[in-house]
Amino acid sequence: MAVLDQLTSQEAIELENKYGAHNYHPLPVVLSRGEGVHVWDVEGKKYYDFLSAYSAVNQGHCHPKIVDAMTQQAKTLSLTSRAFYNNMLGRYEKFASEYFGFDKLLPMNTGAEAVETALKIARKWAYEVKGIDENKAEIIVCENNFHGRTTTIISFSNDPVARKNFGPYTKGFLKIEYDNLQELQQALESSNTIAAFLVEPIQGEAGVYVPSEGYLAAAKKMCEDHNVLFIADEVQTGIARTGRLLATCGNCSCEDKNCSGTPEVKPDILILGKALSGGAYPVSAVLANNAVMNVIKPGNHGSTFGGNPIAAAVAMAALEVVADEKLAINADRLGNIFRAELAEFCKENDLVKSVRGKGLLNAILINDTEDSATAWNICIKLRDNGLLAKPTHGNIIRFAPPLVMTEEELRDCIEIIKNTISDFKK
Numbered sequence: 001m002a003v004l005d006q007l008t009s010q011e012a013i014e015l016e017n018k019y020g021a022h023n024y025h026p027l028p029v030v031l032s033r034g035e036g037v038h039v040w041d042v043e044g045k046k047y048y049d050f051l052s053a054y055s056a057v058n059q060g061h062c063h064p065k066i067v068d069a070m071t072q073q074a075k076t077l078s079l080t081s082r083a084f085y086n087n088m089l090g091r092y093e094k095f096a097s098e099y100f101g102f103d104k105l106l107p108m109n110t111g112a113e114a115v116e117t118a119l120k121i122a123r124k125w126a127y128e129v130k131g132i133d134e135n136k137a138e139i140i141v142c143e144n145n146f147h148g149r150t151t152t153i154i155s156f157s158n159d160p161v162a163r164k165n166f167g168p169y170t171k172g173f174l175k176i177e178y179d180n181l182q183e184l185q186q187a188l189e190s191s192n193t194i195a196a197f198l199v200e201p202i203q204g205e206a207g208v209y210v211p212s213e214g215y216l217a218a219a220k221k222m223c224e225d226h227n228v229l230f231i232a233d234e235v236q237t238g239i240a241r242t243g244r245l246l247a248t249c250g251n252c253s254c255e256d257k258n259c260s261g262t263p264e265v266k267p268d269i270l271i272l273g274k275a276l277s278g279g280a281y282p283v284s285a286v287l288a289n290n291a292v293m294n295v296i297k298p299g300n301h302g303s304t305f306g307g308n309p310i311a312a313a314v315a316m317a318a319l320e321v322v323a324d325e326k327l328a329i330n331a332d333r334l335g336n337i338f339r340a341e342l343a344e345f346c347k348e349n350d351l352v353k354s355v356r357g358k359g360l361l362n363a364i365l366i367n368d369t370e371d372s373a374t375a376w377n378i379c380i381k382l383r384d385n386g387l388l389a390k391p392t393h394g395n396i397i398r399f400a401p402p403l404v405m406t407e408e409e410l411r412d413c414i415e416i417i418k419n420t421i422s423d424f425k426k
């Protein structure tokens, strides 16, 4: 069998099973093409993508402007390493820093690397600026967090599957309940060796938990009062997903550009990934102002691919698409329609308890036990009916389509979801 021969879905799945490590449990569908809000499997069946690669493909699959930027740059210069300057990186750093309103950007590739970067910056700041004794700095994190899969990050996860038998774990993390200001206050007061508070503005992987109104702003204020850095992990919530350029933007208006002007909460360190490239290429970044970022000196941190010219070109194009096509506004509007329709449906159907989310990052809670296969089986039926989604935690299904969706397409999808669940027999 030649490598590029057409495969059936079954053959492709068998190959992955036999030759690939079993570190994922994919829904059984084998995709070979994507365009906008749609993907096609190897047999040619068309689907709505309601996961968007965990919100990496906010700009839609194979967006022509992003693909053009990528292929042009790939033909010109792909990688220099940071041993030399290249003519794209500085341009991108200026563009993205101004776009999000920070002094500086540190480029990496994956989300987990950007989180690691933020943790390192926060610790170094704690020793060199705040004056914490060496090796004493602690970082506050939240229960049920998801920040990636590296050894340090899983050290402060409480997902047993992600954690067990990967010890010994990295020290220096203090866990508090999410959306609990009292616990944050206590943690901040418990010690004078706190460097930072790391938080997801909405907990995506945990099941799209939206914190109480005002939580982020109050948490930020508490951190300020204790000279503690507020780190927002917006790898999943950022780049227009929640109906704002950033989920920390709060309720400012997105009329003109994307509300980067007056955020409700301005993090000291902002972590971005996923849709920063529109899903075309691994691009992540950490943004901060000089008072924080300047603790990083040559040799302290780096990555061979971080800040490569293709990544720089792709990220600039991806961010331009977000502004040009007003994706934050679209996500906000469609999200309101989605939740209103699904909330009505929850009242009349026993199988779904509730819908929650912000913008186009939403989830429905299935009325069954957490260890039941019901949510998974509903996702299989959704697949059969032309819509791809995946359970997050047991009985929760996340719905996160590309933000380039039209209202007509969204209403079509709402019908598919309602009909699938209405017809579903356990």
Ligand SMILES: *Cc1c(COP(=O)(O)O)cnc(C)c1O
Residues within 6 Å of the ligand: 054, 109, 110, 111, 112, 113, 115, 146, 147, 148, 149, 200, 204, 205, 233, 234, 235, 236, 237, 273, 274
């Ligand atoms: C996906 C994600 C990450 C990790 O990103 P990778 O690119 O998979 O390493 C980190 N934080 C959050 C909130 C995420 O959703």
